[in-house]
Amino acid sequence: MSQTHSRALLAFQSLLLLVSACLAQYIPNRDNCCILDERFGEFCPTTCGIADFFHKYQTDADRDLTILENKINQITNFTNGASYLIQQLKTTHPQMPASQQMTAPFITKFKDIMEDVRRYENTIIEQESNIQYLQELLQTNNNAILKLRQKTAQLELQCQEPCKETVQIQELTGKDCQDVANKGARKSGLYFIKPVKAKQQFLVFCEIDSAGNGWTLLQRRLDGSVDFKKNWIQYKEGFGYLSPDDTTEYWLGNEKIHLISTQSTIPYVLRVELEDWSNRKSTADYHTFRVAPETDKFRLTYSYFISGDAGDAFDGYDFGDDPSDKFRTSHNGMQFSTYDQDNDKFEGNCAKQDGSGWWMNRCHAAHLNGKYYTGGDYKSPSLVYDNGIIWATLRNRWYSFKTTAMKLIPFSRLGVTGQQTHMEGSKKVGSDRRGDF
Structure with missing residues (x-):
């Protein structure tokens, strides 16, 4: 045209x-x-x-x-x-003019481009926030490193100074605390002892009275300051803190307890001391207490329960759940168990579920290394296991004691100056070792 x-x-x-x-x-x-x-x-x-x-x-x-x-x-x-x-x-085609048909793909593409731009903007903003957080974290870490360097410099200066003995350790030594007392010690405190078969001496707290009785402390619970959820090696070597006034918590160590309790032909007496949250104190004494070597998993044995108002929880307790409760909770003859070494008679792991090492059966009537609960009664709907500091013959298994102590003394010293040996009513345990399947 x-x-x-x-x-x-x-x-x-x-x-x-x-x-x-x-x-x-x-x-x-x-x-x-x-x-x-x-x-x-x-x-x-x-x-x-x-x-x-x-x-x-x-x-x-x-x-x-x-x-x-x-x-x-x-x-x-x-x-x-x-x-x-x-x-x-x-x-x-009244709804779609020719110009709109031609421009529709370009409008769609433009919208996609704008969406990408908005997404990239949001990503940039987010990354800027992350960068700011990381910069703040880096600054915090730099400040912490600076403080650590300052502390390290202070410690290095202190290490250059001669060491100062801050804990008083008594000079006398012996094979146990009674031996130390026999040599003239009359003051309770920290002493080095060296049992007959020990390769080297080690530190213990000796409780010595005016009559010359020397108790060797094996365990102390006071305030829950030490976590007793430890592994096999820690229970073997011991953990916690010894103090000259016996105001700290500790476990002396299974290897040390073995060396002390098996070194003499004269049997040792184990005394368990308990204090509840009403400040009532109770005891339980066991004749010929011994702990076997590690090859036998530090097995606990004793001859019989001598006496004590705390009752004989080591012999087991009838909780009323099963006719065999007492038999299954006896501790005499049981090997030691921790969460990483299961030596109990239960299909599970008593030490793991209760959170501490102990001479477990299926599982226990006595448990002095249990979790520290303030106030005594600790049962709650969310709690499955009776894992407190338990002595079932004195209080039920849902009562956790305030303080405990485990200590040894030669049997020959038990009746000195009013400490009577209540043989009447005491019960001997035969070689069958009740509870050892």
Whole structure:
């Protein structure tokens, strides 16, 4: 349509150029003009020659004008047809104009790009927050490192100074605390002892009275300051803290207890001391207390219960849950168990579920290394196991004692100065070792 229009214009322009060329060859003057009027310029419209000129080319001009008119009519028809088609498209697709169809993919892509931009902005903001947190953490760590360096420098200065003995250790030594007392010691405190088969001496607390009785302390519970949830090695070597006034908690160590309790032909007596939360004190004494070597898992044995108002919990207790309760909770003949060495008679691990090392059966009626509970009664709906400091013949298994002590003395010293050996009613245990299946 536009090509036809261009051709028409080109023909018209050619005609004008032809006319102009012819007129340029014909110069008007007074001789060849019928009328000459200067107001019309050089090409006087009334000249005689111009009339002849136009008559000469009229036929060609009429033909060209006819062609132009036909072309113009064709252009008009094409224009009307295009208008009709546009109107038809608008009627057929009123909801989606052609321009919207063309731009829809670009709008979608633009929205996706903007969504990516927003996501990247959020990621940058989040990373900036993380960087700020890490910078603060780094600064905190740098401050902590600086303090540690300062503390290290202080300790290095202290280490350069001669060591000062802050704990008083008595000079006398012996194979046990009674031996120390026999040598003249009359003051309770920290002493080095060396049992007969010990490779080297070790520190213990000796409780010595005015009559010369020397008790060797094996265990002390006072305030829950020491966690008794320890492994086999820790119970073997001992843990906690010894103090010259016996005001700290500790376990002397199974290896040391073995060396002390098995070194003499004279049997040792184990005394268990208990104090409840009403400050009532009770005791239980056991004849010929011994702890076997590690090869036998530090097995506990004794001959019989001598006496004591705390009762004989080592012999087991009938809790009323099962007819065999007393038999299954006897401790005589039991090997020592910890959470990492299960030597009990239970299908599970008593030491693991109760959180401490002890001579477990299935599982216990006495448990002096249990968890420290303030106030005595500790049972709660969420508590499954009786894991307190228990002595079932004095208080039920849901009562945890305030203080305990385990200490040894040779049997020959037990009845000195009013400490009577109550043999009546005492019970001997045969070689069958009740509770050892």
